[in-house]
Amino acid sequence: MQGDDMTESKLGILCDLYSDIVPRSQESESFYLEILVACHGSLNAAVEMINESLGVCRFPNGLQLRKRKYDGSEESKGVRKIQRSLNYFITDSNNRIRAVSDNSGGKISSNPIELFTKEDIEANVKYITFHRNALPEPLADSLLQHLVQDEDNFTPNQFHLFGKKCTSNHLTKMFSSNEDILLGRSKIYYNSYTRTNVAKYDDDLKMAQLLIEDQVNETIAKQDPQPFQIRCPDWRGDVVLVNRYDRDSNLDWHSDRMTSIGPQPIIASLSLGCVREFRVRRTYPANSQVYVLRPPHNTLMIMHAGFQEEYKHCVHAGPKNATLEQHPISKDIRINLTYRCYLQTYLRNCPTCTKCGSSMDLRRAFKDPKTRGQYLWQCSRGYKGEDCDGVKRADFQNECLTVRNYKEQGSRWLAPDDNEARNAQKVGT
Numbered sequence: 001m002q003g004d005d006m007t008e009s010k011l012g013i014l015c016d017l018y019s020d021i022v023p024r025s026q027e028s029e030s031f032y033l034e035i036l037v038a039c040h041g042s043l044n045a046a047v048e049m050i051n052e053s054l055g056v057c058r059f060p061n062g063l064q065l066r067k068r069k070y071d072g073s074e075e076s077k078g079v080r081k082i083q084r085s086l087n088y089f090i091t092d093s094n095n096r097i098r099a100v101s102d103n104s105g106g107k108i109s110s111n112p113i114e115l116f117t118k119e120d121i122e123a124n125v126k127y128i129t130f131h132r133n134a135l136p137e138p139l140a141d142s143l144l145q146h147l148v149q150d151e152d153n154f155t156p157n158q159f160h161l162f163g164k165k166c167t168s169n170h171l172t173k174m175f176s177s178n179e180d181i182l183l184g185r186s187k188i189y190y191n192s193y194t195r196t197n198v199a200k201y202d203d204d205l206k207m208a209q210l211l212i213e214d215q216v217n218e219t220i221a222k223q224d225p226q227p228f229q230i231r232c233p234d235w236r237g238d239v240v241l242v243n244r245y246d247r248d249s250n251l252d253w254h255s256d257r258m259t260s261i262g263p264q265p266i267i268a269s270l271s272l273g274c275v276r277e278f279r280v281r282r283t284y285p286a287n288s289q290v291y292v293l294r295p296p297h298n299t300l301m302i303m304h305a306g307f308q309e310e311y312k313h314c315v316h317a318g319p320k321n322a323t324l325e326q327h328p329i330s331k332d333i334r335i336n337l338t339y340r341c342y343l344q345t346y347l348r349n350c351p352t353c354t355k356c357g358s359s360m361d362l363r364r365a366f367k368d369p370k371t372r373g374q375y376l377w378q379c380s381r382g383y384k385g386e387d388c389d390g391v392k393r394a395d396f397q398n399e400c401l402t403v404r405n406y407k408e409q410g411s412r413w414l415a416p417d418d419n420e421a422r423n424a425q426k427v428g429t
């Protein structure tokens, strides 16, 4: 084959390989050409770069790829540059999901916007960082294998919706390496229920804990801390809730409860196996933009301080009978490990309701801009649909975690970009 023909055929291969994500056009072809030139004509290297950028693992027939990792090298900087440029070509042919590059002027679109790259995710969703290839590959694969095979004590979650008791359609199991929790000396309180049956970390989980703790602590050390968050190096991953989804299961919109993990919690979420849509949106206004993320196998998403206060998230229920891209180890099963750092102050000093003696849940007011930002303890019976409206203002500087008298000012936090609440409350920026 002549040089030009060879380039043409490589271009054709690239166009075909990604045609469902990047629609074929003159522009996308010339962009692939740029990538090929940057890779000195190597189809193998071009495919690796594009795979990395799009978070997919595809290869043309007969081509073997090795796994790459961002490592700060020139080559890996190239991937970042390509990520930025690729976004301009990505649209969804059914217009169901739009690429962020289509979202001119930052207006709210009624269609969810898909975010493909680390750069786009971190630029559009505040308080999230996205880390591909979080664990060494053999460890991620082994964790997935074990958790898919583990049949013991994976149970549906119980929760309440509009006062009605509901059961999740996905399964969960809690693990810990903390002796107090394993022996029941510290109670884990999750979704207003005490979580018994906490299993002990095996060697893989223990290794993952250490690596994820390092990753989270290193990441938070580089950021300006929020007022109530845990600081580096104190974030711990000694408790994990494992979520298991099959093709028919999902998780509805929610923010994680702060009751035992405190305000502005940092939650690390590791995705393994089959890729599912993880959706996020601001808690307010009601029509806030929905973004779609698709964390591939072995991706760590760190939900930083402020995320639970300002955003909701869900694992989207795809259309019935939709075909999911099968993962080589887990087929259509997705495993998610959600690490929450439980805090002794909150485990021990959680207030009880003065009206009925029940436990209380920590919440942050957000609906009314006049009171948005105030942290409150609310009677958990209310959440369960029972009749108690007990409420206390939270004060995190105080041993009891509450103000002495409801009229006193308690702890509060407004997001730096929340001008609506600042105006309503006439507070400075």
Ligand SMILES: O=C(O)CCC(=O)C(=O)O
Pocket (backbone or CB within 6 Å): 241, 243, 251, 256, 269, 278, 313, 314, 315, 336, 338
């Ligand atoms: O599976 C996921 O990615 C999310 C899990 C989650 O949101 C939770 O456990 O609270």
Ligand SMILES: [Fe+2]
Pocket (backbone or CB within 6 Å): 254, 255, 256, 313
């Ligand atoms: Fe969650």
